Amino acid sequence: MVLLFPRPGELRLTMWEHFDLEKKIWIKPPEITKTKKIHKVPLSEQAVKLIYRLKQIQRESDYLFPGRNSRMQPLSDGTFNKALKSLGYDNKQHPHGFRHLASTALNEAFSSKSQVIEKALSHVKQGTKAVYDKAEHFEERSDLMQWWADYVYSLS
Structure with a gap:
């Protein structure tokens, strides 16, 4: 969650077929x-390695994070919260909070790239901008995701 800062529900419902790891993209x-x-979503080198590792250790399932009782179902809704709680982060960090952390750090580091950051967060443009601006900023987002992964790894 930290490396990709997705909405928790999107990550929970992600299937292996949504990845093109050769092209380093989560679709x-x-x-x-x-x-x-x-x-x-462009994937950093670190994210690709983690996804490959997860595939190696995971039981057979269509889902990146299969349910506990059925590998043919996604992880249940509250599992990410339970995991954070078990790690001692109850009421300190929530799954959606990783988006806040990434947004804040990226805006601090790249204040002139707010459009790119908003696209990385999958936020919808508003007003006239939404009508005319269809830019994806994929290359810039790729650089941004790699910077973020390098930054996160530098903290450990």
Whole structure:
């Protein structure tokens, strides 16, 4: 969650088929996104390695995070909260909070790239901007995601 700062529900519903690891892209289909639009997320080197590792250790399932009782179902809704609680972060950090952390750090580091950051967060443009500006900023988002992963790893 930290590396990709997705909406928790989007991550929970993600399937292996949503990844193109050769191209380093997570392709979120409309049915799992809040915006109901496809959203392509560039993956950092670190994220790709973690996803490959998860695939190696996980039991067979269509889901990146399968349910505990059925590998054919996604993880249940409250599991990410329970995981944070078990790590001692109850009432200190929530799954959606990783988006806040990423947004704040990225805006501090790249104050002139707010459009790119908003696109990385999969936020919807408002007003006239939404009508005319269809830019994806994919290359810039790729650089941004790699910077973020490097930053997160530098903290450990």
